[in-house]
Amino acid sequence: MSKLGRIWRREERRKVEYEARNVREILKEMKDISELITDLSYSAILFNNEDLAEEVRYLEARMDTLNYEIRMQAMLAARDAEDAEKLAGILQVAEAAETISNAAADITEITKLKLEHPLIPSLFKQSDELLVRIGIEPYAYGKSASELRIRSKTGCKVIAIRRGISWIFAPKNEPFIEGDVALVKGTEEGIEKFRVLLRGGQ
Amino acid sequence: MSEEEVRKKLLELKENADVMIDLAYSSLIYDNADIANEVYELEEESDALAWEIQRMIIKDSKEGMLTINETLALLRFVSALEGMCDGAREIADVELRDIDLHPVLKLSIESSDEIFLRETLSDASSLCDKTLGELRLASEFGAWVIAVKRGNRWYYNPGKYTHLKAGDILYMTTTKDNRERVLNMLRGKNERETFK
Numbered sequence: 001m002s003k004l005g006r007i008w009r010r011e012e013r014r015k016v017e018y019e020a021r022n023v024r025e026i027l028k029e030m031k032d033i034s035e036l037i038t039d040l041s042y043s044a045i046l047f048n049n050e051d052l053a054e055e056v057r058y059l060e061a062r063m064d065t066l067n068y069e070i071r072m073q074a075m076l077a078a079r080d081a082e083d084a085e086k087l088a089g090i091l092q093v094a095e096a097a098e099t100i101s102n103a104a105a106d107i108t109e110i111t112k113l114k115l116e117h118p119l120i121p122s123l124f125k126q127s128d129e130l131l132v133r134i135g136i137e138p139y140a141y142g143k144s145a146s147e148l149r150i151r152s153k154t155g156c157k158v159i160a161i162r163r164g165i166s167w168i169f170a171p172k173n174e175p176f177i178e179g180d181v182a183l184v185k186g187t188e189e190g191i192e193k194f195r196v197l198l199r200g201g202q
Numbered sequence: 203m204s205e206e207e208v209r210k211k212l213l214e215l216k217e218n219a220d221v222m223i224d225l226a227y228s229s230l231i232y233d234n235a236d237i238a239n240e241v242y243e244l245e246e247e248s249d250a251l252a253w254e255i256q257r258m259i260i261k262d263s264k265e266g267m268l269t270i271n272e273t274l275a276l277l278r279f280v281s282a283l284e285g286m287c288d289g290a291r292e293i294a295d296v297e298l299r300d301i302d303l304h305p306v307l308k309l310s311i312e313s314s315d316e317i318f319l320r321e322t323l324s325d326a327s328s329l330c331d332k333t334l335g336e337l338r339l340a341s342e343f344g345a346w347v348i349a350v351k352r353g354n355r356w357y358y359n360p361g362k363y364t365h366l367k368a369g370d371i372l373y374m375t376t377t378k379d380n381r382e383r384v385l386n387m388l389r390g391k392n393e394r395e396t397f398k
Binding site: 086089098120153154187 | 209212274279285293303338339341343379
């Protein structure tokens with residue numbers, strides 16, 4: 001079993017214990033995952049890439065854990081009927097983010113059928129946006145996406161950083177370190193600019 | 203086979219799903235029922251589309267034009283896309299209930315540097331009658347157009363050949379830094395950038 005495979009299986013069976021973490025943080029992570037996981041699963045199909053499929057499975061398992069956590073936090077946070085009404089909306093959004101992730105993970109599982117038919121992968125080529133994994137270059141070590149002004153200079157969005165076995169979502173102010181792999185969304189031209197920027201060019 | 207037709211419809215469904223998720227989260231960030239209603243309309247449309255595609259796939263399969271695995275993959279793909287649309291609708295549902303949104307919702311959904319803009323394209327703007335491909339809004343201004351509303355018609359995930367016209371309502375995301383620049387460009391004011 002691959003290293004990633006072991007990680008997501010562990011996540012899937014993790015005992016969910018109460019941990020003081022606020023609803024806002026959990027929901028933010030759930031929203032970020034719901035957006036990232038769709039991009040990842042499309043790329044897994046397009047490139048027929050098992051590593052990406054494993055990332056999707058990990059995120060899906062993580063999402064299930066978060067959905068438990070947010071329910072616990074919401075229950076503890078409700079003091080009266082008005083709180084309950086509003087918190088119900090939060091749980092609804094959390095549940096929906098989970099629904100989206102499940103659906104995205106289902107798309108990835110289609111790769112198991114080992115199809116020769118290019119119809120489904122071809123659907124993901126249409127878009128002008130690409131999602132690529134880019135290894136961070138020494139020039140960018142210690143600098144964050146926002147310091148590098150990546151979005152304004154290249155139009156690319158750094159959706160997440162894969163660091164070792166963990167993900168950092170929406171890593172605007174997180175300085176890059178050696179070994180980071182950035183997951184970047186952009187146009188072909190933007191990605192090219194991004195590569196140049198990473199090497200310290202303009 | 204109607205392969206080209208299936209392809210076109212699948213692509214439409216996939217784009218609907220992507221845009222619906224964007225719009226659904228935006229409806230909460232802006233506490234905007236119009237956007238949420240838009241998600242509902244798209245959901246109905248997508249449902250009908252999914253049925254239609256599934257019927258086409260089954261027909262092709264029955265006629266021997268698709269193998270069992272191909273049929274299975276396509277059917278599962280359609281139902282997964284439908285699942286994504288359902289998720290988007292569930293999110294929009296929160297906006298449409300007659301309950302004030304919990305302040306935490308907006309805070310957790312809003313991303314730290316990305317903002318959402320909805321703006322009508324002024325006839326004074328130099329963007330009029332240009333294609334998105336020519337304008338290179340994403341690579342030059344960090345601005346992504348999610349959808350364009352022209353009269354009653356929506357154009358989702360507009361591509362490089364999409365022409366912009368005066369009066370179009372653009373739904374886009376950009377960064378906080380670029381907000382003024384992008385707005386001025388759409389309004390045709392104080393433009394420093396001009397397009398050839």
